[in-house]
Amino acid sequence: MKKRLSLFLVLLLAMSTFLAACGGDKEKSGKSGGDNTKKDNVLNLTETQDIPSMDSALATDAVSFNTLNNTMEGLYRLDENDKAVEGMAEGEPEVSKDGKTWTFKIRDAKWSNGDPVTANDFEFAWKKALDPKTKAEYAYIMYDLKNAKAINTGEMKSEELGVKAIDEKTLEVQLENPVPYFKELLVFGTFLPQNEKYVTKQGDKYGLEADTAIYNGPFVLDEWKHEDKFVMKKNPNYWDADAVKLDKIHTKIVKNTQTDVNLFESKDADLIRLSSEFVDKYKKNEGFFTEKEASVFFLRLNQTSNELLKNVDARKAISMAFDKKGITDGILNNGSTPADYFVPAEFVHGPDGKDFRDTAGKYLSTDIDKAKDHWEKAKKALGKDKFTLELLNYDDDSAKKVGEYLKEQLESNLDGLTVNIKQQPFKQKLDLETKMNYDFSLGGWGPDYLDPMTFLDMYLTNGAHNQQGYSNPEYDKLINDAKTTLLLEPEKRWEALVKAEEILLKEDAAIAPIYQRSRAYLKQPYVKDIYFHKFGADYTFKYASVK
CATH class of the missing domain: 3.90.76.10 (Dipeptide-binding Protein; Domain 1)
Known part of the structure; x- marks a missing residue:
């Protein structure tokens, strides 16, 4: 959401990424004070990042998939x-x-240009x-x-x-x-x-601007000012247009939560996400609510070029050397929980009816002493005492704080390690990860569909989202069997998926899990029927209304 993440999105802290959102809450609304009515029929939103692509074949992130989900079908x-x-x-x-x-x-059904679907x-x-x-x-x-x-x-x-x-x-x-x-x-x-005819005519320009794409969903992308805002309006050609209540959805690109809060207080924003410093102030507001998502955030550890990260003891040291609760409780403060796993909790159940996490184990929990032991083994194996790593990070407020916290924790607990932070806008960061031009990176993943495979097949050898060079033949076999020969043997398939996660984390420390995300929101009382999703796109606005 989407993946990415995805996505997910998609991905990422206080923003939409290759991640997917959570829950089926369509009626969580409350009073923020003042008038409970809205004069126009427009939903005003904010987003921390611009849309990377409106081409469904190329989209990889939550912002793109969220917009596509509401303009396409x-x-x-x-x-x-x-x-x-x-x-x-x-x-x-x-x-x-x-x-x-x-x-x-x-x-x-029709496309927005009148062509039949x-x-x-x-x-x-x-x-x-x-x-x-x-x-x-x-x-x-x-x-x-x-x-x-x-x-x-x-x-x-x-x-x-x-x-x-x-x-x-x-x-x-x-x-x-x-x-x-x-x-x-x-x-x-x-x-x-x-639409083949339209896409062919647009060529390389397809999906790069509001007027170089056509739509068959509830809304069309009517205006798109890059890095500023994008506007969706009701699609009169949509087959179920009678069910669509909103006239327009305005989304402003806002990277600072204080600005979000100001917009909400002035009723220029109808739904915003809160960063940690605002949660305590607004948690008693009737418009406050949290959504527990099926998105997991972690450190990508690039094994393709960095000698330190090729060492499994170094990866285990990094994975266990920071306090996850310090991030979830101190920095995020939004209901997020420490993750000692990759497949999220409260996401999917197995053939026995149990949550995946009730069957699978916990891996790479915070343990500073074990981290130091692994670190010394890594230094001895590599014959060096000092190492420098660059942490690739997003450029929004929450990500900055998490990155600075990780730097402090890792440098304090792993003697001889220096962490430099490289903050990048969303699209550029995704590009650097795709090119594997980084040491380690703060990222997240939200599920694309309702199965553990949407997380675990990311790390097949040479997989499209295996952007760190991880490879394990045993892991590959378990995942490929779960995709093919074990599909008609659900119990054995589940066992294979559980074992695969154990290899990925406990044995290889391919990634360093950090937390499973929740998000804190403020919603105006007149906003109704926004659907939040556990997988795929974060939101559906088809049935939303402002009254």
């Missing part, structure tokens, strides 16, 4: 309870007995995302489609993809293996349709 979208409900798909799909062939009927819009968009020339980071999320991986790696031609427009309103999809969460998977942004 795939075969399905999520309802207030995170269930997949009909979007462009009309009626129940026809599914073969072996679960590998799905046939969808496309409803009568067709089955070919899906075939075209999905083939585009899998085309190696597109270089889509999220192409791997489509690997359940027949021949998708071979096409994406250049071994087969796109014509061999198991996706075919039988006619204008019939889409046939063939899978490599039956996928129990396939409907929810189709909600994800990479599976959105694109």
Whole structure:
């Protein structure tokens, strides 16, 4: 949300990233004082980052996926309870007995330019995302489609993809293996349709400006002033336009929480996220609420070029050498909890009905003494006493504070380590991670669909989001088996996923988990029916209203 994260987003502290948001709360509203009515029919929001891309094949972050989720529509979208409900798909799909062939009927719907939405819009968009020339980071999320991986790696031609427009309103999809969460998977942004004729005409400009894209969702992107604001307005051509209550959604790019609070107090912002220093002040406000998300934040430890981070003892030392509660309770102060894991708590349940975390263990908990022991082993193995690492970080207020805290903790507890911080705007940071041009990086991940795999397959060898050079053949086998041969053996599949996380963290310390995010919000009393999601995009505004 999306991933990224994602996303997620998407990703990141007080902002939307490759992360996905949490919960199904659609009625958490309260009085902030004063008038409880709103004269216009406009929802005013803020965001810490600009939209990196409005091309669904290229989007990787929460800001992009949130905007796409509200301006575009795939075969399905999520309802207030995170269930997949009909979007462009009309009626129940026809599914073969072996679960590998799905046939969808496309409803009568239009693009914002008046063109009909067709089955070919899906075939075209999905083939585009899998085309190696597109270089889509999220192409791997489509690997359940027949021949998708071979096409994406250049071994087969796109014509061999198991996706075919039988006619204008019939889409046939063939899978490599039956996928129990396939409907929810189709909600994800990479599976959105694109109008082939329009996209081809726009060429490289597609999705870079408000007027170089067309939309089939509840809203259209009407205005986009980069690094300043973007505006969505109701799409009159949307098939379910009668259900859309808002006329417009204004989103202002704001990197400072004090500015957010000022906008909220003056009623120029209707929903804001609070950073830690404002939580105590506003937590008794009736408009205050928190959302526990399924997003986990961690340190990426780049093993491709840095000799120190290639050493497993050094990675374990870094992972255990900082106080996680100091971050969640002292800096964030928003309900976030320390994470000694990667797959989040209260996210997904196994075949036995138990939460994944009740079955899996805890790994890399804060332990300064163990961290120092591992650090001494690493220094001895590398024959050096002093090391310098650069921490890649975001440029918003909360991220800055977390980065400074990590620097202080690591330098204090690991003798001879110097940490320099490199703060970057969102898009530039993502680019540096993609190029693996960093030492270690503060990042986060929100789930793209309802399964532990949305976290764990990130770290397959050479995976698109494995942006740190991690590789373990045993881990790869467990993940690949869970994607294929174990799909019809849910208990064994669950065991494989639990074991994979143990290898990733306990054995290899590939990443350093920090916390599972909650967010603190203030919402104006006249704002109703914003849907918060556990996976995929953070928000749905289709049913939102301001009255």
